[in-house]
Each structure stands twice: as structure tokens, then as C-alpha cells.
Amino acid sequence: MTIHVRTVQGAxxxxxxxxxxxxxxxxxxxxxQRPPYPTERGLFGKPTVVQNVxxxxxxxxxLVNGTKRFAATGSATSPGTALVHxxxxxxxxxxxxxxxxxxxxxxxLLGRVPAGHALKALLVGGPSGGLLPPELLDTPYDFExxxxxxxxxxxxxxxxxxxxxxxxxxxxxxxxxxxxxACGKTIPCRIGxxxxxxxxxxxxxxxxxxxxxxxxxxxxxxxxxxxxxDHERLATLPLASGMRYFRSEIDDHILRSSCPAGVCHPIVVxxxxxxxx
Ligand code: SF4
Numbered sequence: 001m002t003i004h005v006r007t008v009q010g011a012x013x014x015x016x017x018x019x020x021x022x023x024x025x026x027x028x029x030x031x032x033q034r035p036p037y038p039t040e041r042g043l044f045g046k047p048t049v050v051q052n053v054x055x056x057x058x059x060x061x062x063l064v065n066g067t068k069r070f071a072a073t074g075s076a077t078s079p080g081t082a083l084v085h086x087x088x089x090x091x092x093x094x095x096x097x098x099x100x101x102x103x104x105x106x107x108x109l110l111g112r113v114p115a116g117h118a119l120k121a122l123l124v125g126g127p128s129g130g131l132l133p134p135e136l137l138d139t140p141y142d143f144e145x146x147x148x149x150x151x152x153x154x155x156x157x158x159x160x161x162x163x164x165x166x167x168x169x170x171x172x173x174x175x176x177x178x179x180x181x182a183c184g185k186t187i188p189c190r191i192g193x194x195x196x197x198x199x200x201x202x203x204x205x206x207x208x209x210x211x212x213x214x215x216x217x218x219x220x221x222x223x224x225x226x227x228x229x230d231h232e233r234l235a236t237l238p239l240a241s242g243m244r245y246f247r248s249e250i251d252d253h254i255l256r257s258s259c260p261a262g263v264c265h266p267i268v269v270x271x272x273x274x275x276x277x
Contacts, residue, residue: 012127012181015155016229017050019183030185031229054083054156075100078142082153086110088160089117097141104137107160117162121246123170125154127177128234130241131167150241152234166263167249171242172200178235188226192219193235200239204264208254216243 008014008023018032021043042048058080062070071079078099085094088110095109103122122132124141130151132139139149146152161170179193199216202208209215220236227233242250252258259265 011183012177013183013229013231016231019229020050021048028183030183033228074098075140075142075145077144082141083156084141085155085157086160087157089162099142100140100145102138103132103141103158106141106158107137110160117164119160120163120165121161121167121170123157123159123161123174123238124149124151125234125237126157127155127174127181128231128237129154129157129174130237131171131245132241133245136245150237150244152237154234164261164263166204166259166261167242167246168200168253168259169204169261169263171238172197172204174238175200175235178231178238182231182235186226186228186232188223189228189232189235192223193232195219196223196236196239203250203253204259206253206257206264212254213243213250 006024008020009029011019011029013019013029013031014023016031017038018034019029021038022032023029024043038048038050040047042050058070074080075098081096081098083094083096084106086092086106086109088107090110093110095106097106103124107119107122119134119137121134122137123129124132124146130146130149132149132151136149139145141153143153161167175193175197179197182189182193184190196216196219199208199212199219202212216239220240223236224233249260252260253264
């Protein structure tokens, strides 16, 4: 068997299979409407199977141990294991865990949150992931449970932040990243993501408008409804999950010109938070 390794121009969007195929053909990395799926018309118009490394590495194990043992690992709807990159105030590491493992156990691998600080949020799924509150620490790390909670497995990363982080500012930065990485093919994504970021920017700088919360909701809905690829659907998650679980912190910024974490400037810093870096 011959294995060819090709280096292609990198971008976040390469995780989408039709973008990867375009890049391999030397074309601009933009997704195609599916169907037809690559298994019907893929690389250079030929039927192509696209698999990621995480899937392929399970094949030898299944061949040796059998499908029953594989299915017995993980949760009922998401069998198998997952590699998770966990990062927190205490450091980071990579672990292989059975799917369905509670978030609490995965984050616990990093040790405790530094003394004097409390866990505030988990960013689950990478830059286009969801921000989940500590109350959801018992959520199983699998496809269905995370989707229901407003996150996803995505890039396999979990970032734990303590109360020194501002969730609104974090959501704004993640939205900026997602807007920058959008390929530009679909107008609601190309322009809508930029507008979403601008709303987040207004909120953290104390320039929000009365209609901004409604605008965030409507814009996110419209962007998701017109999605050509998953990037568009997932890119709204940081702000959408922020609205869902950290609404009081957003209200603090908008209604009281106050950032409880003392991160956002130049708006007024909440009492007790002044002096933090
Ligand atoms: S939804 Fe966004 S990332 Fe996806 S094809 Fe359209 S512009 Fe590109």
C-alpha cells in the first residue's frame, strides 16, 4: 500500500470535508452544497471517502477486539472513546476518555481550580464551542448530551476558566475568530458573523444599544437558518450559550455598565473587582 502525504494551505475551515478536497485540488477552500456527497463525487470528481485520523485510529483496535467490545465502551448512543485536550488555570493535557464521561471527571484530571478561585465556565468544543456553567459539570461528554446543552465535541477541546475571566469578553473574542475564519461564500455568515462580533464589541466597551440583545438573538437565528456549512451553525454558539447561561453577566455590562470580572474597559469596574490584572 502506498501512502501519499500532501501539505495544503491551512485554515480552520479545512475540517469540512469538501473544503479539504478543494484544497487538495489546489482550489480556494470553500465548501460545496451537499448532496452530492464526496462518496459520490469527491476529489477530482471521483468517489472519495474522507475520514479523520481520530476515526481511523479506532479501526485496528476494533479489528483486534471486536465490535461488541467497542460498543460496550462509551455511552449507548456514542460508543468508543475520544481524545480530549483539557486546559485550565492549572495547566493542560490530553486524555483519552470513554464517550459519555461526565465533564466533571475530565476537568478533574487537571486538578483543582487554584485556591481562592471558583470555576466559572467550560468552553467545550473549541473556538466555536459552547460556554457551559459549573451547574452542567455532570453533563456526559458525548455528541447528544453536548448538543442539547448548547456545545459540541468539535475540535475535542475543553477550556476551564475561573471567575477572573469575563464570559462576555470571551464570547466576543471567539466570535471574532469565527468571523475571521468564515470562508465568505455565504452572505449571512460573511456579514452576519461580523455584525455579531460588533454587537459583542459594543457590549464590552459600554456602547451597547437597547435593541442589542434582541439583535443578537435574531441575528444568530438567521445565521443558523441559512447555514451552508456547519461553521455557520456552530460559530454562533459562544454568544448564544453566553446568552443562555450567563445572561446576568451580559445584563451587568449592558444595564449597569459593569464587568463583574473587572476585565472589560473602559466601562466602570464592579466594586470588589478593581485592581485585578
Ligand atoms: S456558512 Fe460561512 S464558512 Fe460556511 S460556506 Fe458559508 S461563508 Fe463559508
